[in-house]
Amino acid sequence: MLFNSIEYLIFLPIIFIVYWKYFNKSxxxxxxxxxxxxxxxYSWWDYRFLSLIIISTIVDxxxxxxxxxxxxxxxxxxxLTLSILINxxxxxxxxxxxxxxxxWIDLWAAIGxxxxxxxxxxxxxxxxxxxTFQTLSYTIDVYKDKLKPTKNFIAFATYVSxxxxxxxxxxxxxxxxxxxxLKSRNFNYQQCVEGLRLILWGMFKKxxxxxxxxxxxxxxxxxxxxxxxxxxxxGAILFAFQIxxxxxxxxxxxxxxxxxxxxxxxxxxxxxYFSRDxxxxxxxxxxxxxxxxxDYLYIPLGGSRKxxxxxxxxxxxxFIVSGFWHGANWTFIIWxxxxxxxxxxxxxxxxxxDNYGSIIGEKTFLPTIKETFQTLTNFLLVTIAWVFFxxxxxxxxxxxxxxxxxxFNLSMQYMHPSGYRLIDYIIIIIFFxxxxxxxxxxxxxxxxxxxxxxxxxxxxxxxxxxxLFVFDNIDNSFIYFQF
Amino acid sequence: MRKLFKNSxxxxxxxxxxxxxxxxxxxxxxxxxxxxxxxxxILIYKPQQEGIKNFxxxxxxxxxxSINKSGFNSIIEYEFIYNNSIIALIGDSHIEGFHQNVNxxxxxxxxxxxxxxxxEYAISDWNLDNYYKIINYLSDNLNKIENLFIYLSxxxxxxxxxxxxxxxxxxxxxxxxxxxxxxxxxxxKTISAFNQTGIFQKYKNKIQSLQEVKPQExxxxxxxxxxxxxxxxxxxxxxxxxxxxYLVNSDxxxxxxxxxYLYKNFNVIDLSKSFSNANEDxxxxxxxxxxxxGREQVAEEIFRYLKKSKLN
Numbered sequence: 001m002l003f004n005s006i007e008y009l010i011f012l013p014i015i016f017i018v019y020w021k022y023f024n025k026s027x028x029x030x031x032x033x034x035x036x037x038x039x040x041x042y043s044w045w046d047y048r049f050l051s052l053i054i055i056s057t058i059v060d061x062x063x064x065x066x067x068x069x070x071x072x073x074x075x076x077x078x079x080l081t082l083s084i085l086i087n088x089x090x091x092x093x094x095x096x097x098x099x100x101x102x103x104w105i106d107l108w109a110a111i112g113x114x115x116x117x118x119x120x121x122x123x124x125x126x127x128x129x130x131x132t133f134q135t136l137s138y139t140i141d142v143y144k145d146k147l148k149p150t151k152n153f154i155a156f157a158t159y160v161s162x163x164x165x166x167x168x169x170x171x172x173x174x175x176x177x178x179x180x181x182l183k184s185r186n187f188n189y190q191q192c193v194e195g196l197r198l199i200l201w202g203m204f205k206k207x208x209x210x211x212x213x214x215x216x217x218x219x220x221x222x223x224x225x226x227x228x229x230x231x232x233x234x235g236a237i238l239f240a241f242q243i244x245x246x247x248x249x250x251x252x253x254x255x256x257x258x259x260x261x262x263x264x265x266x267x268x269x270x271x272x273y274f275s276r277d278x279x280x281x282x283x284x285x286x287x288x289x290x291x292x293x294x295d296y297l298y299i300p301l302g303g304s305r306k307x308x309x310x311x312x313x314x315x316x317x318x319f320i321v322s323g324f325w326h327g328a329n330w331t332f333i334i335w336x337x338x339x340x341x342x343x344x345x346x347x348x349x350x351x352x353x354d355n356y357g358s359i360i361g362e363k364t365f366l367p368t369i370k371e372t373f374q375t376l377t378n379f380l381l382v383t384i385a386w387v388f389f390x391x392x393x394x395x396x397x398x399x400x401x402x403x404x405x406x407x408f409n410l411s412m413q414y415m416h417p418s419g420y421r422l423i424d425y426i427i428i429i430i431f432f433x434x435x436x437x438x439x440x441x442x443x444x445x446x447x448x449x450x451x452x453x454x455x456x457x458x459x460x461x462x463x464x465x466x467x468l469f470v471f472d473n474i475d476n477s478f479i480y481f482q483f
Numbered sequence: 484m485r486k487l488f489k490n491s492x493x494x495x496x497x498x499x500x501x502x503x504x505x506x507x508x509x510x511x512x513x514x515x516x517x518x519x520x521x522x523x524x525i526l527i528y529k530p531q532q533e534g535i536k537n538f539x540x541x542x543x544x545x546x547x548x549s550i551n552k553s554g555f556n557s558i559i560e561y562e563f564i565y566n567n568s569i570i571a572l573i574g575d576s577h578i579e580g581f582h583q584n585v586n587x588x589x590x591x592x593x594x595x596x597x598x599x600x601x602x603e604y605a606i607s608d609w610n611l612d613n614y615y616k617i618i619n620y621l622s623d624n625l626n627k628i629e630n631l632f633i634y635l636s637x638x639x640x641x642x643x644x645x646x647x648x649x650x651x652x653x654x655x656x657x658x659x660x661x662x663x664x665x666x667x668x669x670x671x672k673t674i675s676a677f678n679q680t681g682i683f684q685k686y687k688n689k690i691q692s693l694q695e696v697k698p699q700e701x702x703x704x705x706x707x708x709x710x711x712x713x714x715x716x717x718x719x720x721x722x723x724x725x726x727x728x729y730l731v732n733s734d735x736x737x738x739x740x741x742x743x744y745l746y747k748n749f750n751v752i753d754l755s756k757s758f759s760n761a762n763e764d765x766x767x768x769x770x771x772x773x774x775x776x777g778r779e780q781v782a783e784e785i786f787r788y789l790k791k792s793k794l795n
């Protein structure tokens with residue numbers, strides 16, 4: 001079920017009303033309803049893959065208890081290994097099986113041996129990359145004694161499958177989400193209103209920004225060989241906004257929806273395109289994933305505490321694995337590698353924390369010239385990396401970038417595939433950048449206007465803008481569903 | 484929770500009002516002309532209506548229409564009193580001309596190139612049965628019409644004779660527009676504007692398919708030919724064979740057997756060659772109708788045919 005669908009617009013109010021009106025007696029009732037709703041939400045896509053969530057839930061519920069009850073470290077380690085093996089195997093099989101088979105065949109082909117291809121037609125279950133990581137964080141935190149396991153199976157299952165963040169994050173830590181699930185939630189009017197505002201803003205980003213740009217991005221990347229360099233640069237920039245609008249829009253809708261049920265999820269995006277360097281970018285982009293890799297991979301590998309070369313190794317591992325997490329294609333690995341190469345100089349020159357805890361235009365209304373230059377440079381580098389993320393193959397990514405440079409032309413001869421005016425989209429992007437700059441200090445309060453009438457005009461205007469950009473001829477499922 | 488529901492309800496009403504204001508200020512709605520019926524269930528528009536049509540989600544194309552006394556979108560009246568030779572152009576939405584200003588229709592373009600007067604008989608969703616019905620309706624004046632150009636698309640040939648005779652589609656349209664729901668629909672411009680985005684299209688298609696005549700499934704590779712021959716026989720079209728010219732685009736999904744029969748037995752203008760020779764797209768990108776270039780190509784083909792037949 002997509003957030004931007006009529007089915008969801010019917011589903012959400014029903015669950016909301018039933019939750020607060022009839023299931024409000026205790027956390028047990030609340031969680032039971034949320035669990036049923038979450039399974040129903042997931043089954044709308046494909047009920048068969050519900051079994052994978054249930055397997056992951058049962059395994060990690062049992063493992064959590066077993067780890068806690070084991071007296072010896074070696075038994076704790078065995079249980080943890082079991083949890084990791086099962087979750088990673090599920091992820092590995094459904095997501096990476098065909099990639100490894102194809103890569104193996106390509107490797108032999110490169111040295112002149114033709115192997116007969118046998119690729120399984122494996123469907124990628126929606127959200128598998130997210131919920132497996134979420135359950136792994138639970139068992140790892142129990143193992144590290146950061147968290148006591150719960151014996152409340154319904155609460156645990158609700159934590160794993162909580163529908164607002166089930167299919168595309170934020171990846172929630174058990175230490176943050178589980179205590180909220182284990183407690184009864186009380187209706188809070190202000191929390192609900194904030195939730196609705198985030199949902200509205202998220203929908204705007206998804207519909208008016210991401211979806212409206214998608215058709216041009218698809219067209220430009222498909223036909224890049226016949227387009228001039230100026231259009232290719234335009235296409236890459238459009239993709240940068242498309243993926244940001246899509247993913248951060250989804251996160252906002254997820255956080256807003258969770259608020260409607262009295263649950264607070266972590267922020268996942270904090271205006272990453274206003275970052276002044278790559279290190280800051282990764283503190284603002286897909287925060288739940290980058291912090292997951294930091295805490296469960298980077299730090300256990302030694303982080304930056306075991307000497308320069310180990311640190312460099314760990315940086316490369318983190319970024320490459322992060323790329324690989326996004327998809328079973330070499331383009332994602334190269335994307336991760338590019339970010340590692342961009343991050344490394346900052347780390348070596350100890351500049352990776354220069355902009356920690358601050359934001360562009362912190363003390364001034366407008367950014368300084370230096371900040372503007374840094375932000376634009378960073379955006380350019382990130383956009384170059386996005387070309388690999390978006391393209392079908394490494395070869396086509398390189399070809400795209402070479403053509404963008406060698407064939408660069410300021411005359412942008414490009415026509416929207418459906419004949420719409422380009423200026424409309426440029427206006428939307430400019431408005432979007434300016435508005436995001438205005439609200440840059442608080443990503444959880446996108447619409448903060450004191451006057452009620454003005455606030456309602458802004459809400460209506462956002463809805464009206466969405467209405468103007470609604471298409472019925474594109475696949476409007478979220479980009480990150482494929483991960 | 485009551486406060487939330489109260490404020491949400493008020494907000495919904497407020498938003499609908501704001502939408503209505505924005506849509507009226509920016510003219511994002513279509514004026515919908517009302518239908519009428521001629522004898523024998525021929526669907527036309529109610530005479531003497533004027534309005535504006537919008538195409539594209541953000542008014543990429545805005546056009547004016549004007550329904551004449553005969554019930555068709557044209558700035559001229561069909562009075563058969565002119566000294567110039569008259570030709571009739573018959574078809575569906577492609578000929579109807581809502582995608583251009585009424586004074587710039589295909590008919591007017593042909594008139595600019597020649598000495599002919601062009602009467603355009605076209606209504607959206609008309610099929611071959613409707614085209615032949617209008618020819619029969621004009622039988623008393625056919626001696627004054629030099630040529631009858633009929634634009635055919637594959638969907639026109641998917642309705643068998645028996646279904647068409649019921650007149651169910653036409654009477655349903657009249658019933659619908661006389662209903663109070665329809666009156667509400669046409670006075671609330673927000674609904675019309677929403678409708679144009681296509682957001683309700685799949686639900687509308689499901690409802691319409693339950694109510695109206697269904698096209699036949701094309702499992703039979705001769706169904707186009709079968710329907711064509713049946714309809715020609717019923718309406719005695721062979722009587723007008725000399726005046727009839729069919730406009731087709733053979734790149735569309737016509738069945739082969741039908742096209743072969745048509746070329747062999749009737750006068751045909753195939754638009755596919757001239758469309759493919761045009762340097763640019765002949766269709767709107769946000770719509771499947773002919774754009775400026777497409778309409779000019781069609782007018783040019785009709786003019787060439789008329790010029791050639793005059794020389795012969």
